[in-house]
Amino acid sequence: MRVPSLERTGLLACILYADQFYRVAGFSPSSHVKKESNFINNEIRPRTKIGSTAVVVNGSAEKVDQETLAPPEIRLNVPEKARTVTSVCTSGTLCTQSYMDDIEGAPFGSFVDYVLDDNGNPVLLMNEMSMHTVNIQKAGEGVLVTLFAQLGGPTSSGQPAHGQDVSRCSITGTIAKIEPTAEDWDVIRMRYGIAHTYADQVMDSPKFHFYRLVPTKIYFVGGFGVSSEWVPPEEYTAATPDILAKESSRIMGRLNRDHAEDLLLTATEILDVNEVEKVRVTGVDRLGMDMRVTSRVPRRKNKLLTDEFRVGFRIPVISVEDAKSEILKVFQEAWEKKNGVTWGDDEIPGADVPVLKTAEDNLM
Template sequence: MRVIALLVLSAVSFENGVVGFSYGSINKCSSTRLAAASVVEAVNGSTEKASMPPTIRLNVPEKARTVSSVCTSGTLCTSSYMDDIQGAPFGSFVDYVLDDHGNPVLLMNEMSMHTVNIQKAGAGSLVTLFAQLGGPTTSSGPAQGQDVSRCSITGTIEKIESTAEDWDALRMRYGIAHSYADQVMDSPKFHFYRLTPTKIYFVGGFGVSSEWVPPEEYKKATPDILAKDASSIMGRLNRDHDEDLMLTAAEILSVKEVEKVRVTGVDRLGMDLRVTSRMPRRKNKLLTDEFRVGFRIPVISVEDAKSEILKVFQEAWEKKNGVTWGDDEVPGADVPVLKTAEDNLM
C-alpha cells in the first residue's frame, strides 16, 4: 500500500521483523510487513492510527556536524587590518580538529596574517570557518565543485591555555589528524585557538536547500557514521551500477522515460538520487528531480549500507520482471521514498 503525504511517495515505519535477502531468492522471516501508520496516544487516553513517515533523512544539525567532523581543513575568514584593505574579509587556508562539543580548534602561528588580524580585533571578535566536503585534505574523496555539502561556522575565537581541561586530548587529536603538528606545537610561536560558534550555516550542495543551524543543536548532533566512506560508495555506485540505478528510478520511483540517474549522497538512513528524465509531451525537454531512497533500518557500517542498497536494486529488478513474493506483494512497494526537489521549469 502506498501512502502519499506531502512529497512522500512511499512512507512506512518498521514493525518487528527481519528481511533475509540474497541474490536469486527472497527469504522472508517472521513478520516482514512494514506498516504505513504508527500508533499514537490520543487526548482521552485511547489510541488512534496516524500516518507517520519514517525518518529517512539526517536532520540539518547532523548534516552540519558531519561536514565539520569529516573535514580537517577549511578557510578561516578574518577582518583585515592591513593598510589599504582594512576591514575587508581576509581568507586563509587553515587546518583544524573538533573538540568534544564540535568547536573547531586551530593551531596557528602568531606571525600568520589571520592570527595578527585576530589579535588586533581583540577579545570577542568574530571570525568564520568555512569547510566543504571533498576538499583536498578531507577523507571524503576528491572535490566535486559546488555539488557538495558545506558549512560556515561563525563565532568568537580565543587562545587556549595549557591549563584547559582538554589540553592533552586536543594535542593528541591534532597530532593524529595533522602529522606536521608534532614538530611545531611546542614552539613558542604556535598556539591553539578555539572557535565557539554563535551562528552556523549549512548548504547541502548546488541547488539544494540551505539553513541556519542553532549552535546548541549542532553541539548535541552526532556525525553520520558513513561520512568518511560516503564518497567512495557513491563513486562505485555511479561507476558500476548504472543499470541498477536506472531500474530503481523507473520501478521504485516510478519515473517515466529516465535518461540519467546519479547518486549524490549516502548516509546511515538512505541515499539521494538525482534523476533526469524526458517530459512526456515535450521530448526535447529534460527534467531533473531529486529523490531520497530510505533504508528500512539505519545502517551501522559500510557493509550494512551496501546490503541495503543491493536490496533496493534487487527489488527493482524483480518488479521489472514481474516477480511477486507469493502473497501478491509487489517488490519495492514498501521502500521509503521521498521526493526532495522538483524541476518546475517548463
C-alpha cells in the first residue's frame, strides 16, 4: 500500500491536516485520524534523518544513515532537569538544624513557599518567628540549609503524581536575608506576589523577610529506579527549564488514560518489543517522551521484564500543541507500519523516529 504524494493530494491534504491539528489539541481518539488521513504524517514530517552516530534500539547500537548530520538531541541534560523541577515547584521542604531543647542538632523540616530569582536561586518569604527562621538566625552567617522539591505533588503545578515515580531536587547552600537595596528587590516582590497571592498582605510586615538560598550542592533524582546525579551549581544556573514542564503531567495522564492501544502499537512497531504486557508514558518534554514497557520473557511466560525507552521528537517543540502533534505522528506511523503502509521509495513508517533505550531490566 503506497501513500499519495502531497502534489497529488493538494489542498485536500492541507484541509485534513488542519482538521487533525485541532483534534490533537484535545487528544481526540487517534482511530478517527487514521481513518481520515493515513497519508498526512508522511507529508508534514521533517525529511531530515538521523545521522551516522549510533542510536540504541532495544539495547543494541545500530548505525544509521551515513549521508546526514548527527542525530538530534532527544534528552534533556541533568542540569536542565534539575532546573525544571525547581522552576515548576513553588513550595518545598526546608531542612534546617534544630536549636530546640531535647532535639538540638537534629534535622528540622518545614513546609515553605518559594520563587526563583534569575539565577535559579530559591527565594523564600519567612516569618521571623517561624521555627526554621529561628534556627537560621541562631546558626549565624554562612549556615547551610537544604530545600527539597519534587514534581507531581502539592508542591508543584499540574496534576498530582503518587509514590516515588517523580523527579525531585535537593538544593543545599547558604541562606541569607535579602535587603531592600538588592538590585532585584522589586522583581522578587513582584514574582513572589504573582506566585503566592497571600504574599501581598504580609511582605511589607516588619516580621516578614525575604531570604535567598545560594546553592553549593545540588542533587537530582529522576524517579524510582531512575538515574540520580550531583549537579554543578554553575551548570544549574546556566540551564533553561523545559517549556512543557507545567503541562507534562496532564499530557502524560491523557496519554495513559486514552491512548493505551496507540502506546501498545508504539512499543511493538517503533520500539520492536515483543510480548508486551503494559506500556506507560512516564515523562514528556520538549525533546521527546519516556516510555516504560513491561513484556513477557520468551520461553518464560511467567517472567516479566520492564525496560525504559526514550522516543524522541524529530525537532524540539515550542508549545503544548506542537508536542501533541509530534506524539500523534509517532502513533500514526506505528499504526501505518502495523498495517503495511509504505511511503515513497518503499520507506517504512517510523524508521527514522529517534529511539534510545535508557534502562534495561537485568533481573532474570
